[in-house]
Amino acid sequence: MKLSALPAFADNYIWMLHDDREALVVDPGDAAPVKSALSALGLSLGAILVTHHHADHVGGIPSLQTGSIPVYGPQREGIPGVTHPVGGGDMVLWHGLSFQVLDTPGHTRGHIVYILNEGLSSTDADPLAFVGDTLFSAGCGRLFEGSMQQLHESLNRLAQLPDHTRVCATHEYTLSNLRFAQAVEPDNPDIRGHLAHCQGLRAQNLPTLPSTMQTEKRINPFLRCDQPAVMAAALEHGAADTQPVSVFSALRLWKNTF
Secondary structure (H helix, E strand, O other): OEEEEEEEOOOEEEEEEEOOOEEEEEOOOOHHHHHHHHHHHOOEEEEEEOOOOOHHHHOOHHHHOOOOOOEEEEOOOOOOOOOEEEOOOOEEEEOOEEEEEEEOOOOOOOOEEEEEOOOOEOOEOOOEEEEEOOEEOOEEOOOOOOOHHHHHHHHHHHHOOOOOOEEEEOEOOHHHHHHHHHHHOOOOHHHHHHHHHHHHHHHOOOOOOOEEHHHHHHHOHHHOOOOHHHHHHHHHOOOOOOOHHHHHHHHHHHHHOO
């Protein structure tokens, strides 16, 4: 099984898995990149996974959903075209792969993520997490429909995944997120080193994703709300106290205007 990131719009990625015959795509906001990849590789589309209802994640479904292609999506969001509503605790099975569904509300009220705990194969066994807009490399999604508490808890849930989990986010926001992370923790060498690495990737027009959960726990301020430097920065930007959700809320509001 192979994994690839299909660029869409200005900064989206549509994730595609395929076995050289059939493909599954995650969050196809635009049908054109998917159709182009399917044609170039001689693939048929076998399934669609959706994390939440925003147009840049679901806009391509009507054009892609032909025949009996199943479309899995969050049961709490009523997305047109979803044939199999799923929620936390459900499993999605496709071509021998088992995707665990986790509820991660906050960015939207019904946002979900899909976890491949056993990876793509016996020789590519690192887990994958298709996290939509809940978690970005060095950042997290904006709050649209949920609460700060919900989004904070959703990120903590993802942080419990194994360190070697590959984080497949859906936006190329890494460089801007790392600049914010540096403002929060200017003395963090992991942030400085990862920024240089990612600048090199983008100079070659290569994606900075997937990241890993281990990397995110070293560079992502939204996963580091218990660190003294992060707490101090949050207090300087309006945090009421050093409780993790207060720190998280102050960081998220600061990032909104950064």
